[in-house]
Amino acid sequence: MPFxxxxxxxxxxxxxxxxxxxxxxxxxxVGLTGTKFGCGIAMCGACTVHLDGQAARSCVVTVADAxxxxxxxxxxxxxxxxxxxxxxxxxxADVVQCGYCQPGQVMSAAAxxxxxxSPTDADIDAVMAGNVCRFGTYPRIRAAIRRADxxxxxxx
Numbered sequence: 001m002p003f004x005x006x007x008x009x010x011x012x013x014x015x016x017x018x019x020x021x022x023x024x025x026x027x028x029x030v031g032l033t034g035t036k037f038g039c040g041i042a043m044c045g046a047c048t049v050h051l052d053g054q055a056a057r058s059c060v061v062t063v064a065d066a067x068x069x070x071x072x073x074x075x076x077x078x079x080x081x082x083x084x085x086x087x088x089x090x091x092x093a094d095v096v097q098c099g100y101c102q103p104g105q106v107m108s109a110a111a112x113x114x115x116x117x118s119p120t121d122a123d124i125d126a127v128m129a130g131n132v133c134r135f136g137t138y139p140r141i142r143a144a145i146r147r148a149d150x151x152x153x154x155x156x
Contacts, residue, residue: 001015001016001018002014002015003015003016003018003025003063003064003067004067005025005063005066005067005071006069006070007026007030007032007071007072007073008032008071008075008076009070009076012029012030014029014030014063016029016063017063018062018063018064019062019063019064020062020063021040021058021059021060021061021062021063022049022058022059022061022062022063022066022071023035023037023047023058023059025063026049026058026071026073032075034073034074034075034103035047035048035049035058035073035074035103035104036100036101036103036104038059038100038101038104039059040059040060041059041060042057042059042060042130043130043132044101044104044131044132045057045101045105045108045130045131045132046100046101046103046104046131046132047104048103048104048105048107048108048111049071049072049073049074049107050070050071050072050073050077050107050110050111051066051069051070051071052070053070053072053111053114053115054111054115055107055112057130072107073103073107074103074106074107077106077107080114082110082113082114082148082152083106083110085113085148085152086106086109086110086113086145086148087106088148088151089144089145089147089148089151090102090105090106090144092144092147093140093143093144093147095137095141095144096137097133097135097137098134098135100134101131101132101133101134104131105128105131105133105141108127108128108130108131109127109128109141109144109145109148111127112124112127112145113145113148113149113152117149117152119145119149121142124142124145124146125142128142128145
């Protein structure tokens, strides 16, 4: 069945079954490989994208469910003010180790700061707990989120 998708502000057609996970449509049909496969059961966060601005695990969202929403991937989040601040803070805080989980981490952090411009440590921990980093860069991730928050004039 053909689906029309709005991915990063551009229209894309996907002639796939409606129950195909959005992750595979983004990677294999649209050709955007920044969104990563990790677990396939929404537990690791590597596949996080934004659907209408909300963080979502694309490995468990079907293309049929995503077709009516604006989809933003790691390739375009830096075009938003919050996404650009998060990416800049990630570099400044030297968060990345292997980098595999980072697209999902950045997408979750950007959604957090868009919804809650001055999160507490508990807010950060609650939202970011769904993203696994096998190298344990969690203190640097929190520091980067704090840095991105402070860059907006927020901060606690």
